[in-house]
Amino acid sequence: MTTTETQPEAAPPSDYGTHPGAFANSFFKRLSTAAGSLILITLAAVATFLLVEAWPAMTMGAEELGKVVSFIKPDQGQSLIEIVGYLVYGTLLISLIALLLATPVSIGIALFISHFAPRRLAQGLGYLIDLLAAVPSVVYGLWGVAVLVPFLQPFYQFLADYFGWIPLFAPPESGEIFTGRVAMSAGIVLAIMIIPIISAVSREVFLQTPKLHEEAALAMGATRWEMIRMAVFPFGRSGMVGATMLGLGRALGETMAVLMIIGPGLTYSLLVLQPNQHNTIAAYIALQFPEANATGVSSLIAMGLALFLITLLVNMLARWIVSRRSEFSGAN
Amino acid sequence: SPTNEAPAGGSTDESTAGTTTESTDGAMEISGNLQGAGASSQESAMDAWRAKFQEANPDVTVGYDPVGSGGGIEQFLASAVPFAGSDGLLDSEEYAAAVERCDGDGGAYHLPMYISPVAVIFNLDGITSLNMDAATIAQIFDGKITKWNDEAIASQNEGVELPDTTITVAHRSDSSGTSDNFTDYLEQASDGAWPYEATKEFDSAASQKVGYDGTSALVEGVTSTPGAIGYADASRAGSLGTVALKVGDAYVPYSAEAAANIIAASPLSDEANGENDLAYAIDRTTTDSSAYPLTLVSYHIVCSQYDDETERALVTAFEKYVASEEGQAVAAEAAGSAPLPADLSAHVESILDEIAAG
Amino acid sequence: MATSTMPLGALSRSRRMKNAMMTVVIYAAFAVAVIPLIWLAVTVVVNGLDRFMISDANGLDSGFNLEFLNQTMRGIYGAEAPYGGIMHAVVGTVMMTLAATVISVPVGLLTAIYLVEYGSGWLKRSITFFVDVMTGIPSIVAGLFAYSLFAIIMGPGTKLGIVGAVALSVLMIPVVVRSSEEMLRLVPNELREASYALGVPKWLTVMKVVVRTAIAGITTGVTLAIARVIGETAPLLVAVGVADSLNWNLFDGRMMSLPVYIISEYEKGVLPCATDTCIGEITQYRAWGAALVLILIVMALNLIARLIARYFSPKTGR
Amino acid sequence: MSKRIDVNNLNVYYSSFLAVEDVSLAIEPKSVTAFIGPSGCGKSTFLRTLNRMHEVIPGARVEGEVLIDGVNLYGDNVDPVTVRRHVGMVFQRPNPFPTMSIAENVLAGVKLNSKRISRSDADDLVESSLRGANLWEEVKDRLDKPGSSLSGGQQQRLCIARAIAIKPDVLLMDEPCSALDPISTLAIEDLMQELKDEYTIVIVTHNMQQAARVSDRTAFFNIAGTGKPGKLIEMNDTPTMFSTPSEKATEDYISGRFG
Amino acid sequence: MSKRIDVNNLNVYYSSFLAVEDVSLAIEPKSVTAFIGPSGCGKSTFLRTLNRMHEVIPGARVEGEVLIDGVNLYGDNVDPVTVRRHVGMVFQRPNPFPTMSIAENVLAGVKLNSKRISRSDADDLVESSLRGANLWEEVKDRLDKPGSSLSGGQQQRLCIARAIAIKPDVLLMDEPCSALDPISTLAIEDLMQELKDEYTIVIVTHNMQQAARVSDRTAFFNIAGTGKPGKLIEMNDTPTMFSTPSEKATEDYISGRFG
Ligand SMILES: Nc1ncnc2c1ncn2[C@@H]1O[C@H](COP(=O)(O)OP(=O)(O)OP(=O)(O)O)[C@@H](O)[C@H]1O
Ligand SMILES: Nc1ncnc2c1ncn2[C@@H]1O[C@H](COP(=O)(O)OP(=O)(O)OP(=O)(O)O)[C@@H](O)[C@H]1O
Numbered sequence A: 001m002t003t004t005e006t007q008p009e010a011a012p013p014s015d016y017g018t019h020p021g022a023f024a025n026s027f028f029k030r031l032s033t034a035a036g037s038l039i040l041i042t043l044a045a046v047a048t049f050l051l052v053e054a055w056p057a058m059t060m061g062a063e064e065l066g067k068v069v070s071f072i073k074p075d076q077g078q079s080l081i082e083i084v085g086y087l088v089y090g091t092l093l094i095s096l097i098a099l100l101l102a103t104p105v106s107i108g109i110a111l112f113i114s115h116f117a118p119r120r121l122a123q124g125l126g127y128l129i130d131l132l133a134a135v136p137s138v139v140y141g142l143w144g145v146a147v148l149v150p151f152l153q154p155f156y157q158f159l160a161d162y163f164g165w166i167p168l169f170a171p172p173e174s175g176e177i178f179t180g181r182v183a184m185s186a187g188i189v190l191a192i193m194i195i196p197i198i199s200a201v202s203r204e205v206f207l208q209t210p211k212l213h214e215e216a217a218l219a220m221g222a223t224r225w226e227m228i229r230m231a232v233f234p235f236g237r238s239g240m241v242g243a244t245m246l247g248l249g250r251a252l253g254e255t256m257a258v259l260m261i262i263g264p265g266l267t268y269s270l271l272v273l274q275p276n277q278h279n280t281i282a283a284y285i286a287l288q289f290p291e292a293n294a295t296g297v298s299s300l301i302a303m304g305l306a307l308f309l310i311t312l313l314v315n316m317l318a319r320w321i322v323s324r325r326s327e328f329s330g331a332n
Numbered sequence B: 001s002p003t004n005e006a007p008a009g010g011s012t013d014e015s016t017a018g019t020t021t022e023s024t025d026g027a028m029e030i031s032g033n034l035q036g037a038g039a040s041s042q043e044s045a046m047d048a049w050r051a052k053f054q055e056a057n058p059d060v061t062v063g064y065d066p067v068g069s070g071g072g073i074e075q076f077l078a079s080a081v082p083f084a085g086s087d088g089l090l091d092s093e094e095y096a097a098a099v100e101r102c103d104g105d106g107g108a109y110h111l112p113m114y115i116s117p118v119a120v121i122f123n124l125d126g127i128t129s130l131n132m133d134a135a136t137i138a139q140i141f142d143g144k145i146t147k148w149n150d151e152a153i154a155s156q157n158e159g160v161e162l163p164d165t166t167i168t169v170a171h172r173s174d175s176s177g178t179s180d181n182f183t184d185y186l187e188q189a190s191d192g193a194w195p196y197e198a199t200k201e202f203d204s205a206a207s208q209k210v211g212y213d214g215t216s217a218l219v220e221g222v223t224s225t226p227g228a229i230g231y232a233d234a235s236r237a238g239s240l241g242t243v244a245l246k247v248g249d250a251y252v253p254y255s256a257e258a259a260a261n262i263i264a265a266s267p268l269s270d271e272a273n274g275e276n277d278l279a280y281a282i283d284r285t286t287t288d289s290s291a292y293p294l295t296l297v298s299y300h301i302v303c304s305q306y307d308d309e310t311e312r313a314l315v316t317a318f319e320k321y322v323a324s325e326e327g328q329a330v331a332a333e334a335a336g337s338a339p340l341p342a343d344l345s346a347h348v349e350s351i352l353d354e355i356a357a358g
Numbered sequence C: 001m002a003t004s005t006m007p008l009g010a011l012s013r014s015r016r017m018k019n020a021m022m023t024v025v026i027y028a029a030f031a032v033a034v035i036p037l038i039w040l041a042v043t044v045v046v047n048g049l050d051r052f053m054i055s056d057a058n059g060l061d062s063g064f065n066l067e068f069l070n071q072t073m074r075g076i077y078g079a080e081a082p083y084g085g086i087m088h089a090v091v092g093t094v095m096m097t098l099a100a101t102v103i104s105v106p107v108g109l110l111t112a113i114y115l116v117e118y119g120s121g122w123l124k125r126s127i128t129f130f131v132d133v134m135t136g137i138p139s140i141v142a143g144l145f146a147y148s149l150f151a152i153i154m155g156p157g158t159k160l161g162i163v164g165a166v167a168l169s170v171l172m173i174p175v176v177v178r179s180s181e182e183m184l185r186l187v188p189n190e191l192r193e194a195s196y197a198l199g200v201p202k203w204l205t206v207m208k209v210v211v212r213t214a215i216a217g218i219t220t221g222v223t224l225a226i227a228r229v230i231g232e233t234a235p236l237l238v239a240v241g242v243a244d245s246l247n248w249n250l251f252d253g254r255m256m257s258l259p260v261y262i263i264s265e266y267e268k269g270v271l272p273c274a275t276d277t278c279i280g281e282i283t284q285y286r287a288w289g290a291a292l293v294l295i296l297i298v299m300a301l302n303l304i305a306r307l308i309a310r311y312f313s314p315k316t317g318r
Numbered sequence D, E: 001m002s003k004r005i006d007v008n009n010l011n012v013y014y015s016s017f018l019a020v021e022d023v024s025l026a027i028e029p030k031s032v033t034a035f036i037g038p039s040g041c042g043k044s045t046f047l048r049t050l051n052r053m054h055e056v057i058p059g060a061r062v063e064g065e066v067l068i069d070g071v072n073l074y075g076d077n078v079d080p081v082t083v084r085r086h087v088g089m090v091f092q093r094p095n096p097f098p099t100m101s102i103a104e105n106v107l108a109g110v111k112l113n114s115k116r117i118s119r120s121d122a123d124d125l126v127e128s129s130l131r132g133a134n135l136w137e138e139v140k141d142r143l144d145k146p147g148s149s150l151s152g153g154q155q156q157r158l159c160i161a162r163a164i165a166i167k168p169d170v171l172l173m174d175e176p177c178s179a180l181d182p183i184s185t186l187a188i189e190d191l192m193q194e195l196k197d198e199y200t201i202v203i204v205t206h207n208m209q210q211a212a213r214v215s216d217r218t219a220f221f222n223i224a225g226t227g228k229p230g231k232l233i234e235m236n237d238t239p240t241m242f243s244t245p246s247e248k249a250t251e252d253y254i255s256g257r258f259g
């Protein structure tokens, strides 16, 4: 290393200069930044598109809008905002049913595969769940209508007969649950649909739990369940929330399955066993879109904006939950 | 082995593209792509028309996106397709937009191509037909009549044993031309028993009603729910019971001929764009008991003038086939629609002949 | 103590109960979830096989055959033979989904990498924020967006396979980003440090150590993303339209896709049927048959993804 | 509280690989027993069988008996969970729970059993355990900070504090001091001396001085070569082992250190 | 190949927390320098600044200079990636790559950098590096097994083999032997003696004997109390440090060990 001594301070010798792949390195960084930025640009484009398209409907008076758009009926007191209100409620209600049913079950499945099932079996089951996560929603819709809804009807009748005093399960006036095309069914089908998603992601997360922490818990005399609560859940918390959000995202935006199953209506009721009470934003858009005229499409896109907003709020909530104790995060 | 493989269509960026050449015997040899979009009610018939037309003109590919009447009109007005299928009529704004869209000042025409009776279907064990007037139907669908053995129904059906079951009303939950025609019938013919306006969206406020997305789901729903009543394209009634409507003094069951007759009994709409525009204001209140008033008339909307000769040739050739006796027969067979009366068919063809390329 | 039945003292009753209960609950959760899922699979297989039992020559009950797979719907109408097939829809679905995957996975994965490895400050925060927003785009809106985009660029009425692929990508990207991000975060820093200390530049560390360690999870995420979009109908109807002929070209002409096919056949309902050679329920057979094929395609894609993942993934682990 | 451990003809397998072969030894109560031997000879593996921690490794299984005060750990009625309460363990790598604060880490094991523990009892326990592990002074001002924010040595001491907080009968330590500086190491060694009045302590160490200093008895494990099983070569009182080992291998190993 | 390192007035911060304050020292080429001091005094932190590895910890930053043969590592034209190829590092905790086999782990530095290397060169490099880390005999039959299937001690030796495979000028080792048994430790110590003919070696250790045995010069770091920054107390030739340290603190610390 004699050359270094003769070199002036300002110019470091080549062996500390940039490494051969330095260009690739900075290129990769730029590339990944560009990918992120592309998303921003796409979103800006989508947002602009949405706003521009929704603007005419949003700025029109209810009366005026009702004249052009057939599905808004000012004579029945309807306005765009009011419909959006019903739809937001319906969307949240149905997604909530789905999430309440799906999350515990999914976490259970994920744990079963990661910590309970024998190793060989677990691999096979993991594969099965992944496959089921891949069943397209159209198929869930077809199956839901053809098989599940008729099957559920007697259970609903049972619920209505014996638990009808709970407002949630109140039957229609006739006392007869004559169709299963209700919010509950939509919720159940959505739950079945998102179970594989939530459990597939949670499983991957649970499998990453450091052995070190699992052993620490077990060595203290924790039972398997206590070990899971001490080591696995805290470690996988952010991942579980992320998985749930993925599932919820799908539930919130699901169109076909809801459309095919629910007998839609617009109310703020809790009656999940009665038809004509609820609808979701995505399904409503799909119901009205084919026959909608220009202003109609504009109104529907305004409703799409509302769905946007809901998803956003829900995700922000999730991020907040995760970040609340981020210094205690498991990864490092 | 591939029995019906066809070469991928040429450029469809343009919804029509192709050539017309004068062949020696003077008939037009046409080729290219013709793309339409619109009502899904016509889809089965359109499948048949397209298939047969392509068979006769091997160089032509016809496509049809069943995006719904609204979507079809949108695309037509945006010059994305040269014709649209629609269950309803253009409103005044759309008429105005069509003048912009079409070459020249002639605007657009409605051509009634698909006439189909809508049946009121029900599921009652052992009963295949019931008589009802519009007011009774309106009260049932409004939730005012809730039992099958209600006096209003029984009085019109002497000798039929009606059960004491609850009536479940099945309706379309999506926006649809069928709902539009059905509610239009109730509004016009029920003497005020139907308090609402005709719309594409069936009002679902009352209980004991349940909405279905699309005809298939609705028919399945009625079929699987004893005591249910609904409405659907008559060709889909299957083994379900159907209602004979009271027209004048008689009860008229649906039939293709009766459905076609309503056209003759109806005037053109006030808003129609001249006499070549066959936009009908269907008269549901007709007392002519050879006609079945609950009929859906689905149109093809075309320009009165196209700026491209090829486009014009393709559109008119196809539409002529659709309107022809053969075309109507094919649709009747495949989709159960009612063939156009011969004079109407000829009228449509003559209108098509007048469509010009600018 | 030593001679009692529980020589080292028993676990407190409540703890033992809780552990046993949770074990039961977890096994039960598994059973509860797997039953409907298997039921669904069986339903689709049973109903889906019907169409494969029909042949143009012999009509109903002609034994298992694959005519359904190598026919298109060109020139098919009504309930008479030929009964038509789904070759065009299979090609369309596979082409559009692959194109969407080819667009989404690099963009999504790179974005996830940016967020986990490089990101800081407002750009990271806003990307995170907007990816969340993107998960909330209703699918039909994505279709409308892609359609309008191409209408502006290429003129009104442009309906191409690639438009559909773009629409699907808009739906797919956020799923890829979210799931990959979770997986990349789980890679221990120790491994990154080990690699840096060997003088490996960051990008190679990310690609060869971090991504490889997380590849199984990323693959699961990509599979989920594919599943999310492969069943979409509304955006494809808007952006691509329908076709009844075979089309391999994403950049020329409409394409059919399986979900659109399923819905439109289902919607046609039982066809009027006058002769005894016609099969009025052919539309229903086609819908279920196509559903079966769609699931099989997804399974095949899934399998391929798994093989890729296995090739790269950690050599140990459960 | 202390317990006597007798191991009879113990074989330990990883699936079909025999990692430790035919070990029989006795561990006296109220004493410190050190396991020494070259890397890979199965010290950790053997140690884990003393509180059935090997069971969490897929494929690992034992043949033979481990008697604690005459009770076979592998008997039918024995629940591994209770075994581990009686036989605590500290690992080679510090493993505090990253999602818990320092105080929560210390209390983690205690909370499992006694659901309700009064605030002041908990505080006392945290303090006494951390003092026992010689960590109290360093962390007393940040007990609510995450355990993972400590340095490696601090983390290991936290783990020792966590293990002694549940007051086990036997404490197994797998190279507990390998990440510690001499001051902490000394403190832990002192602690062991204190604890052995009450507890039975088993420690794996690579540090001969440590073994010589803290243990009453020493067991030497060796391995004939890769793929061969580890074996117990000899076990004796520590002074005897370090002055006049009866086996040549032991002498070589020990003198390799001192030489 | 060896390099001289001069550190001038170096401060290291974790965000706003000053972890190491005002260190100035010189590390001679072709020698072994040992850093000793109590846990948490910033030895690891300081060591990482010598190859800019602290930069991967969010919030960590330095003030001051580190000169390698007169070139400031923190100068404008210096690429941290290149620095790390010249200044290798072995960590406190073994961290083999779980996706790679044993042989691939050894070759990681070459392979991850996408360098092409012939089959036989690669085999030679694997063997020589593993021999250097005294691991060859134990793993030669299972070079294609995952690196994480080894015992802790074996894993650490694998990491050392991996680090010396890229033939750095300077080798930083953060308690490399804390997980090793005496035999492997001795081998590594011997290795250091061999390597120092060519390389500059810096080692952090808690083991005074080790420092005394292997190092030419020793630096003692200390910390006044929690939350206070670590400081360099004194640095001198190892014999001098262990016999006649000039600072009281050093003497206390060293004698605490020997006492
Ligand atoms: N989980 C495992 N699966 C398979 N083999 C293992 C496993 N853990 C350890 N082994 C093997 O068992 C043998 C004994 O390993 P063990 O970790 O008990 O050694 P040790 O004496 O503790 O070594 P060290 O001093 O390095 O910690 C080694 O050959 C090792 O490779
Ligand atoms: N990533 C980090 N963020 C914030 N503070 C840290 C971080 N790593 C270490 N510290 C703090 O910096 C100080 C020095 O830590 P360092 O790990 O360098 O000590 P050490 O001398 O290596 O200790 P040991 O001998 O236990 O390894 C300690 O107070 C520690 O808590």
Ligand SMILES: [Mg+2]
Pocket (backbone or CB within 6 Å): D043, D044, D045, D092, D174, E151, E152, E153
């Ligand atoms: Mg060990």
Ligand SMILES: [Mg+2]
Pocket (backbone or CB within 6 Å): D151, D152, E043, E044, E045, E092, E174
């Ligand atoms: Mg350190």
